[in-house]
Amino acid sequence: xxxxIWTVLALLAVLTLFCSAAAAEASPDKLHELAGRIGDKDxxxxxxxxxxxxxxxxxxxxxxxxxxxxxxQAKLTPVDAKETPEGEYxxxxxxxxxxxxxxxxxxxxxxxxxxxxxADGSEQLYTAAMPEDVFVTPELAMxxxxxxxxxxxxxxxxxxxxxxxxxxxWIRDAVxxxxxxxxxxxxxxxxxxxxxxxxxxxxxxxxxxxxTEWTYGCNYDAATQTLKAVHMxxxxxxxxxxxxxxxxxxxxxxxxxxxxxNSEGKLVITRAGDEQLEGKTFVKVPGEDK
Numbered sequence: 012x013x014x015x016i017w018t019v020l021a022l023l024a025v026l027t028l029f030c031s032a033a034a035a036e037a038s039p040d041k042l043h044e045l046a047g048r049i050g051d052k053d054x055x056x057x058x059x060x061x062x063x064x065x066x067x068x069x070x071x072x073x074x075x076x077x078x079x080x081x082x083x084q085a086k087l088t089p090v091d092a093k094e095t096p097e098g099e100y101x102x103x104x105x106x107x108x109x110x111x112x113x114x115x116x117x118x119x120x121x122x123x124x125x126x127x128x129x130a131d132g133s134e135q136l137y138t139a140a141m142p143e144d145v146f147v148t149p150e151l152a153m154x155x156x157x158x159x160x161x162x163x164x165x166x167x168x169x170x171x172x173x174x175x176x177x178x179x180x181w182i183r184d185a186v187x188x189x190x191x192x193x194x195x196x197x198x199x200x201x202x203x204x205x206x207x208x209x210x211x212x213x214x215x216x217x218x219x220x221x222x223t224e225w226t227y228g229c230n231y232d233a234a235t236q237t238l239k240a241v242h243m244x245x246x247x248x249x250x251x252x253x254x255x256x257x258x259x260x261x262x263x264x265x266x267x268x269x270x271x272x273n274s275e276g277k278l279v280i281t282r283a284g285d286e287q288l289e290g291k292t293f294v295k296v297p298g299e300d301k
Contacts (some may be wrong), residue, residue: 041127042112045105046082050075060153061102064204065161074163080151084145087125087137095136096124101153116150123148146258180236181272182209192278192293199278199293201238201270204228209238211270213288220250223261225285227268238272243284 056229058076061067070076096115104111109130123139139149144283184190185201185211192199197215204210213225227240245262266284274278278293 036037039130041110042085042125043083044048045108045110046076047048047280049079056105057107058156059102059104060105060160061104062154062157063099065157065166067104068160068164068166069158070160071163074155074160077159078149078152078156081141081145081147082149084142085123085125085139085149086141087139090124090136092134092136094124094138095126100126101150103153112155114150123150125149146256146260153185176256182231182238191296193296194291194293197288197291197293198296211240215287223287225283225288226250227266227270235269235271237269240266240268240270242266243268245285253265259277 043203045056045058048054049058059067059069090246098115100113100115102111102113104177110187111128113126115126117136124141125135127135170228182201185192190201197213199211199213202210202212209229209231211225211227211229214222215225216222216251223245225243225245227238227243228240231237232239239260242261243264245265247259247261249257249259251257262285264284268284269281269283271279271281273292276295279292280288280291283289283291
């Protein structure tokens, strides 16, 4: 009897240790720990970043990981895997640690979602909440990080742009040549996010330190050679003397917006989703093509 009791206690102890180890592996602190170790000379960690646009990128030795502070401030709360959003995500992989984190973007739902994927294939989905005075979400920080890393590695989205059919007319020209369009104090640019999705970014400057940004996620309509958006986010942006941006979200709405050229070759917006942009027509800025 005594032997049986000790056997049961031993099994319970092993089970407790196993569960503790599994919990530690899936702990949200794992992201905070690993993000903090990037660039730490005393306790370094290898990492890669991957997006649909750029592929898998390994950072050079001197690359500064500027998103660490944002990731360390994110409060992660475990949620059911059923909440996993559809769409693309940026992958921050730690190959030696055998864990990766997926940052979902291009989603209309709030809050931010981050998925941890472990070596054994197990997953844990988290929502990420930022402090009230932090206006950058983890996925936006990682998107900026991906762009900076691609630039440091000399990777250009031309490799993706090359896959855009020639018949996409002005849209292809705008993306490939980096065309900037302007109306009064507002500028408009078209970006290719991947082979199927475009982004239209409109910036309206009210001063040297303040501007408003409208971001539209768009699909291409081959029949009309227009970009059509079903969702738009509008932010007020204030830049301080150190170049740091503070964002305040004004709108996060579904839209039925169309971007196209009129007979005069001007870019027009239909059903912009914000009265501030209604009726605007944009013309090419001379000499801005890359």
